[in-house]
Amino acid sequence: MTNAVEIENLVVEFTGGSRPVRALDGISLSLKQGEVLALLGESGSGKSVTLRSLLRLHNPKRSRTSGKVTVSGRDVNALDADALADLRGGVVSMVFQEPMLALDPVYTVGEQIAEAVVRHEGVSKAEARARALALFERVRIPSPERRLDAYPHEMSGGMRQRAMIALALACKPSVLLADEPTTALDATVQIQILLLLRELQREFGLSIIFVTHDIGVAVEIADRVAVMYAGRIVETGPVAALLHDARHPYTRGLLASRVERVARGERLETIPGSPPDLAALPPGCAFGPRCSRATSACQTTPPELMVDGQGRAVACFNAMTPAE
Secondary structure: OOOOEEEEEEEEEEOOOOOOEEEEEEEEEEEOOOOEEEEEOOOOOOHHHHHHHHOOOOOOOOEEEEEEEEEOOEEHHHOOHHHHHHHHHHOEEEEOOOHHHHOOOOOOHHHHHHHHHHHHHOOOHHHHHHHHHHHHHHOOOOOHHHHHOOOHHHOOHHHHHHHHHHHHHOOOOOEEEEEOOOOOOOHHHHHHHHHHHHHHHHHHOOEEEEEEOOHHHHHHHOOEEEEEEOOEEEEEEEHHHHHHOOOOHHHHHHHHOOHHHOOOOOOOOOOOOOOOOOOOOOOOOOOHHHOOOOOHHHHOOOOOOEEOOOOOEEOOOOOOOOOO
16 A cells, blocks of 8 residues: 655745745655655644645745655646646645634635535535534534534634634545644644544544654644654654663653643743754754754764664664663
8 A cells, every 4th residue: 555645855945035944855755555654843844845745835936846746646746737736735734833824714614615526526615614504513513504604813812723624625635744733722622623623634534744742642643743853854763662761861851841840839841941043953853953962973974864663763873772
């Protein structure tokens, strides 16, 4: 069985500023059919850039892209305009972080979903509206028929996010990209959205890439995790294995900095320093200046992602052991 997504040595540089910014520095990863992969890391690590590369959303006049991106057997970077339009929504869809910005404010939510169905499936407007209503019911939007005629600003944050999920699923894609879709929501609504996504993933057999900076969210939604730092993948593995046996110092730092690990009144552990300037990355390991285990080798050569044959991979010259 072919993977739903294959990324090979993907490099993305943004060229619109005074200096080129290398947002992705040769990443490779795969997503199996029916799998949920979480991309985990601090802001600026390249998570959202990776998702947008799968839909070829970067402005070609302000960016340079190399490497291969394959989605459901299609080479995304080789598609012409018509094939790319068919891919977006029909094969792979995206749930954005802030639906208020992703949804068009001058059209009702129902009109926007129906338009996508008509575009990809060529059905009548009445049939498309019926599909939109069924999706609203499936994602548990209250009073779904009335909400179809609501504008985005007339819905709460949680309902807008549910509507965004309905829009993403409208044309029955096989791959769903979720870019921190719960970040702006309160804790109760957040867990409802996570449970809904997991339920829909199992029902429709979706392959999902879920971007987050919260390890707790990754545990709830993902089968496997890829940890990103400065445009590179530094560790991958099943979510339970990473949670109990993280091998990269950066992954350990993310796990240690969770609020739920600290008793009231105790000081929260943090990763020292700041993420690097992507326009001036160090010649060696990008995490080296913040790492207590860094050696001279870390200062000269970026470590390669080494696979261990058990579904784990780590890019570190001084990977940690379970006893540490």
